[in-house]
Amino acid sequence: MSDGPESLHLQTLSELSAGLAAGDFSSRELVDLLLRRIDDNKSLNAFITITAEGALAAADTADQARAAGSGGPLCGLPIVHKDLFCTAGVRTTCASRMLDNFVAPYDATVVANLANAGAVYLGKTNMDEFAMGSSNETSYFGDVKNPWDASKSPGGSSGGSAAAVAARLIPAATGTDTGGSIRQPAALTGTTGLKPTYGRVSRYGMVAFASSLDQAGVITRSAEDAALMLGAMAGFDERDSTSVDHPVPDYVSLLDAPLKGLRIGIVKQHFDDGLDAQCAARVKEALVALEGRGASLVEVDLPNLDLSVPTYYVVAPAECSSNLSRFDGVRFGHRAEDPKDLLDLYCRSRAEGFGPEVKRRIMTGTYVLSAGYYDAYYLQAQKVRQLISQDFKQAFDKVDLIAGPTAPTPAFALGEKTDDPITMYLNDIYTIGANLAGLPGISIPCGFSDSLPVGLQLVGPHFAEDVVLRCAHQYQSITDWHRQCPENFR
Ligand code: GLN
Numbered sequence: 001m002s003d004g005p006e007s008l009h010l011q012t013l014s015e016l017s018a019g020l021a022a023g024d025f026s027s028r029e030l031v032d033l034l035l036r037r038i039d040d041n042k043s044l045n046a047f048i049t050i051t052a053e054g055a056l057a058a059a060d061t062a063d064q065a066r067a068a069g070s071g072g073p074l075c076g077l078p079i080v081h082k083d084l085f086c087t088a089g090v091r092t093t094c095a096s097r098m099l100d101n102f103v104a105p106y107d108a109t110v111v112a113n114l115a116n117a118g119a120v121y122l123g124k125t126n127m128d129e130f131a132m133g134s135s136n137e138t139s140y141f142g143d144v145k146n147p148w149d150a151s152k153s154p155g156g157s158s159g160g161s162a163a164a165v166a167a168r169l170i171p172a173a174t175g176t177d178t179g180g181s182i183r184q185p186a187a188l189t190g191t192t193g194l195k196p197t198y199g200r201v202s203r204y205g206m207v208a209f210a211s212s213l214d215q216a217g218v219i220t221r222s223a224e225d226a227a228l229m230l231g232a233m234a235g236f237d238e239r240d241s242t243s244v245d246h247p248v249p250d251y252v253s254l255l256d257a258p259l260k261g262l263r264i265g266i267v268k269q270h271f272d273d274g275l276d277a278q279c280a281a282r283v284k285e286a287l288v289a290l291e292g293r294g295a296s297l298v299e300v301d302l303p304n305l306d307l308s309v310p311t312y313y314v315v316a317p318a319e320c321s322s323n324l325s326r327f328d329g330v331r332f333g334h335r336a337e338d339p340k341d342l343l344d345l346y347c348r349s350r351a352e353g354f355g356p357e358v359k360r361r362i363m364t365g366t367y368v369l370s371a372g373y374y375d376a377y378y379l380q381a382q383k384v385r386q387l388i389s390q391d392f393k394q395a396f397d398k399v400d401l402i403a404g405p406t407a408p409t410p411a412f413a414l415g416e417k418t419d420d421p422i423t424m425y426l427n428d429i430y431t432i433g434a435n436l437a438g439l440p441g442i443s444i445p446c447g448f449s450d451s452l453p454v455g456l457q458l459v460g461p462h463f464a465e466d467v468v469l470r471c472a473h474q475y476q477s478i479t480d481w482h483r484q485c486p487e488n489f490r
Helices: 005-010 013-021 027-040 052-067 109-116 159-166 183-189 223-233 277-292 305-326 342-353 356-369 374-398 421-428 432-437 465-478
Strands: 047-050 078-082 120-125 173-176 192-195 216-220 263-267 296-300 401-405 441-449 452-459
Touching: 005 027, 013 027, 013 223, 027 047, 027 052, 027 078, 027 120, 047 159, 052 120, 078 109, 078 159, 109 120, 109 173, 109 223, 120 159, 159 173, 159 183, 159 216, 183 192, 183 441, 183 452, 192 223, 192 465, 216 223, 223 441, 223 465, 263 277, 263 374, 277 296, 277 401, 277 441, 277 452, 277 465, 296 374, 305 356, 305 374, 305 421, 305 432, 356 374, 374 401, 374 432, 401 465, 441 465, 452 465
Parallel strands: 078 120, 078 173, 263 296, 263 401
Antiparallel strands: 047 120, 173 216, 192 216, 192 441, 401 452, 441 452
């Protein structure tokens, strides 16, 4: 890394924090530099909204707080938010025409917590519409390009957050993960993506997709930064009834405990024919490296893993059809012009406001919840969800973590899977289980397949974010895959 302010974009949050504390540069200088980088790299399409004015004002406030000795743990550090977190006074679109002009009157708890910790947000990132997708191609605002190869998808749904972090436009970004939307784009862009335990981070002010699966998390360039961010985001929130009142440890202070004695589960179903051979090789090399740090590898079985995608594609659409019924052209979002009557207003507002993938989910969800099919599909899926949770529970009787691939292939070409939803849905085969069971998981870079990043996924028991982060951090302390930067963004 070269010295001087021009290389600040390459630094992690922790490094930037040390630089700010030492007075090497101000938050305003840092924010100003990153705003210019964001502006210079608009062709990635990683952002829906850039909040330059608000960011510079917040940076000044942070600089003053620091001078007065009163800044929080993230004082003056730049971040961005996925455009699904409500931000008071700044539009929140969910990458949908439906919410194109929606301005929330309040901040999501995640946004408020990070602001209270002193973080400065520079904008709202592009994503799949209502977080439904694995490639960022369902966005009303267009595809996001993968910084490693502009013809490839950055993954989704948090594709804008992942691309922005990978391209060194910002050191950290919030994301949400309902079936893999933090971990899969992190894998495809060579970044670090953490999805916490369901209930660890408040969902208040996060536009709902599938409420029993949605969880907020972060995309960063190191596990250490993910620990720093999680410490500020997590905690009980009385405004989210599923938020859990569980103490928030100092995640950063727990990163260095040795891995000796840690039992890591290897799932044999993870390495079947569906996995790209080079991805498999990189993941296996990573497992050997963890063994070298003192962890032991134990084979475990997740016998119902292949049912996770079909189960998810009943449960998630069912919940989405219910959650998205609020967008009726009356209370929120897009309203059709000159409606004939109330039904026409509902029908046309929704027909015009939602894109094809969202409509597909709403139709599937409505179908599986309908009187004649509820037992056969929705109830059955809930039962299988229990089986999948039990599989994990049994595995965690034997091991402390489960390790494997995050995604079956490296980044795929934009347009490659858009005509075939089933192939697109299979991209989340390794990530969805953690959502169905509410478990924490992280994806960290572990090498390359034909010059494209490969992700290693670590999944832990409920509230074992500290173990997940520690293992990821120890791996990153002996490798430098997480420091690799795409050529055009150095
Ligand atoms: N790719 C999955 C889907 O399309 C997961 C999305 C997510 O985690 N938000 O639903």
